[in-house]
Amino acid sequence: MNDLPLMTDKAMPHAAHLLPRNPGHGHICSAEPPFASLQIGSRVYDIAHALRDEAMLAFRVSGQQEFSALDRQLTDGWAKIGADILLLDPDVLFDFLLTHAVSQRAGDGDLTQLDFDTLGVAWSARLLHDRDGEVRIGQGEWQYARLGLNAPKEGRKRAIMLLLATLPNARSYFEPHITLWAERIAQGVTIKPFL
Secondary structure (H helix, E strand, O other), X not given: OOOOOOOHHHOXXXXXXXXXXXXXXXXEEOEOOOOEEEEEOOEEEEEEEEOOOOOOEEEEEOOOOOEEEEOOXXXXXXXXXXXXXXXXXXXXXXXXXXXXXXXXXOOOOOOOEEEEEEOOEEEEEEEOHHHEEEEEEOOOOOEEEEOOOOOOXXXXXXXXXXXXXXXXXXXXXXXXXXXXXXXXXXXXXXXXXXX
16 A cells, blocks of 8 residues: 555645744845846746845845845755745735635535635635625634725635635645645746846
8 A cells, every 4th residue: 555645735844844934034125136037837036145144035026126035045946946935925825725725515505605625624705795705714703804896706716815804814724735835836947047
């Protein structure tokens, strides 16, 4: 029999994930001129050396002005650098849930309540009028959120937005899976010299 897990999402985090980060990691910083361009899917980032801390790199979305500090060095490898950039992206949790939240069919036929399982974490969303709604994790208390006019109309996307609006710490429910997912995606980075 094979004792290996069937899903890579079920793997335990490496010890490196448990190491403390530099306090500047993810914060706005000053940087030297970019020396590389890193592409992950359709997203392109400029890579530079941070000015205040020699041990840190910096990145920005290509074409933007502000750099964010990254407590990585080139010796860590481009895949780890790319994974950390993805994990600092404010949309990473939405993207993760869009691909990993498995819809559970409600037995009572209620179309306003959507139930999901995300790698063992059960959560539900009630879609109310005016694009507002409620979310709960497991059998916890329902929490209300109002999304406003720019909220998605599509139920799955709206449910995810409600989850993110009601639970500021939502990411903690889905770790280490998000980190492992980012590491897999970052295996496909493309690096070019900055022009």
